[in-house]
Amino acid sequence: MDNEKKVDITKYPEGLEYLAEHLQLPVPIEDPEARKAYVFGLIDLLVRQ
Amino acid sequence: MTNQELRQYRAKLFRDASNFVKPDRVPHMSFFVTWKILDAGYKLSEAMNDYDIMEKVVRRHQEEYGFDCILEMGARNAIRIPMALGACSYYINDEAGTVNFKDKAICEHDELTELAQDVKKFFWEKGMSRKYPMWADGTVTLTDVQKALDERTLFMEYMGRISKIMSEEYALPPYAAPKGYGYIALDFMFNTIRGIRGLSIDMRKDTGALEAALDAVNARYFRPGIEMLKKAPVGPDLNACFDYDLTLLCHTILNQKQFDKYLWPYMKETLDVLAEKKMTVRLFMEGSSKRFWDYLKDYPKGLIVMHPEQDDVFEIRKELPNVAILGGMPVSLLGTGTKEQCVERAKALCEELGKDGGFMLTQDKMVSFRNDAKPENVKAVCEYMRSL
Numbered sequence: 001m002d003n004e005k006k007v008d009i010t011k012y013p014e015g016l017e018y019l020a021e022h023l024q025l026p027v028p029i030e031d032p033e034a035r036k037a038y039v040f041g042l043i044d045l046l047v048r049q
Numbered sequence: 050m051t052n053q054e055l056r057q058y059r060a061k062l063f064r065d066a067s068n069f070v071k072p073d074r075v076p077h078m079s080f081f082v083t084w085k086i087l088d089a090g091y092k093l094s095e096a097m098n099d100y101d102i103m104e105k106v107v108r109r110h111q112e113e114y115g116f117d118c119i120l121e122m123g124a125r126n127a128i129r130i131p132m133a134l135g136a137c138s139y140y141i142n143d144e145a146g147t148v149n150f151k152d153k154a155i156c157e158h159d160e161l162t163e164l165a166q167d168v169k170k171f172f173w174e175k176g177m178s179r180k181y182p183m184w185a186d187g188t189v190t191l192t193d194v195q196k197a198l199d200e201r202t203l204f205m206e207y208m209g210r211i212s213k214i215m216s217e218e219y220a221l222p223p224y225a226a227p228k229g230y231g232y233i234a235l236d237f238m239f240n241t242i243r244g245i246r247g248l249s250i251d252m253r254k255d256t257g258a259l260e261a262a263l264d265a266v267n268a269r270y271f272r273p274g275i276e277m278l279k280k281a282p283v284g285p286d287l288n289a290c291f292d293y294d295l296t297l298l299c300h301t302i303l304n305q306k307q308f309d310k311y312l313w314p315y316m317k318e319t320l321d322v323l324a325e326k327k328m329t330v331r332l333f334m335e336g337s338s339k340r341f342w343d344y345l346k347d348y349p350k351g352l353i354v355m356h357p358e359q360d361d362v363f364e365i366r367k368e369l370p371n372v373a374i375l376g377g378m379p380v381s382l383l384g385t386g387t388k389e390q391c392v393e394r395a396k397a398l399c400e401e402l403g404k405d406g407g408f409m410l411t412q413d414k415m416v417s418f419r420n421d422a423k424p425e426n427v428k429a430v431c432e433y434m435r436s437l
Contacts, residue, residue: 009191010184012173023195026202040169042198047155047176048241049131049138 016040052220056288059117060222062409063290067329067373068351069406074437075399077430078224078290078375078411079116082125083148085109087419092143097126100207107211111219113424114431118290120224121415122211127204133197134181134189146419154244155179158251158258164242165261168269176242225294225331226286231274233315234266239299242266249302252311263311271315275322283326291354292328295319301336308341317344324352331356331375342368350407358413366402374402375409378430383412383422388429395430399437410434 009015062076103123178185402408
């Protein structure tokens with residue numbers, strides 16, 4: 001999985017775009033905006049924790 | 050009664066009490082958090098890291114005491130998700146039986162303008178860096194983030210499972226109906242973004258920067274939730290005890306002028322929408338909220354259920370006869386009193402505040418530490434409440 005790393009995922013928005021494309025998410029790949037929202041939901045939670 | 054009937058009966062107890070209709074009996078809610086882990090004989094770290102153990106803890110809590118609703122079912126300390134990235138703001142001390150939260154700001158005062166310009170970018174780059182060393186030094190990998198995501202999925206699965214179990218097997222109604230939730234920016238600043246000390250400084254220094262940041266955070270975290278609530282159908286969800294939860298901490302450091310400016314407009318908007326929708330909100334304001342009671346005087350009965358932490362429930366009834374009360378049982382009494390004293394307190398509360406509705410019994414604070422409550426006292430109060 002990490003061999004595919006091409007961008008610095010700690011940078012925004014490129015990190016978000018990369019994660020939304022490469023993470024295994026319960027959101028169809030055809031819906032990139034929903035995938036980004038899903039990933040950002042995780043970041044929201046992690047920032048609060 | 051079947052479990053379904055019992056669940057509906059319990060929900061109705063809360064709904065009647067909230068609406069100042071005399072309930073069949075005064076309902077009793079559990080506000081026990083980490084105490085129930087220790088009471089079940091587990092270490093905090095064991096239960097907080099193992100959802101099967103947490104399920105046993107919650108099941109036992111109900112089997113042992115028999116409440117009408119459990120407010121917290123193991124969701125409060127979701128430590129496995131942040132630990133997937135190697136850090137967590139909670140410190141667990143198994144020997145002392147304590148969990149403490151580190152008040153660590155993710156934003157400095159001179160970064161408020163940057164936060165205001167792009168909240169998402171700020172959280173992604175600076176917020177995450179300040180919480181997680183592997184994000185700060187750039188060593189975080191796709192696999193690490195996938196682990197955190199998987200942990201969130203496991204947590205959500207646990208929450209779905211325990212809610213179903215407690216509903217179907219134990220006939221407990223959900224505490225609140227799922228609705229849009231607006232997170233007021235000032236509380237977010239207080240809890241996470243700036244911390245207690247930082248926010249106190251911000252409100253005295255360069256308030257323009259704070260206001261711009263609050264506007265940006267409200268636009269992202271308050272506005273969508275309140276708009277969703279506005280679109281909800283009118284009327285309460287009678288399957289749940291309440292419709293909405295508003296828990297606030299930041300008012301404890303505000304003077305009247307700051308409350309008027311930074312917090313009340315958002316509280317008012319939320320309460321006004323809920324009143325229009327004929328819904329009921331549990332309002333939990335930590336510490337004392339007495340300085341702000343005047344703001345609540347004109348709302349109709351049935352809207353606000355106040356859960357006070359430090360304020361006297363008898364004084365609330367006198368000053369706010371339109372507000373129902375959830376609370377009244379001091380943790381200090383459960384921890385140091387006798388069974389007889391605890392039952393006497395419950396009896397006095399039910400007789401004086403609950404005879405015509407408007408009162409529900411629960412603990413005045415999140416019951417967290419081992420010495421917060423003696424099990425025999427909790428059991429005695431629960432038995433008394435069920436006997437009413």
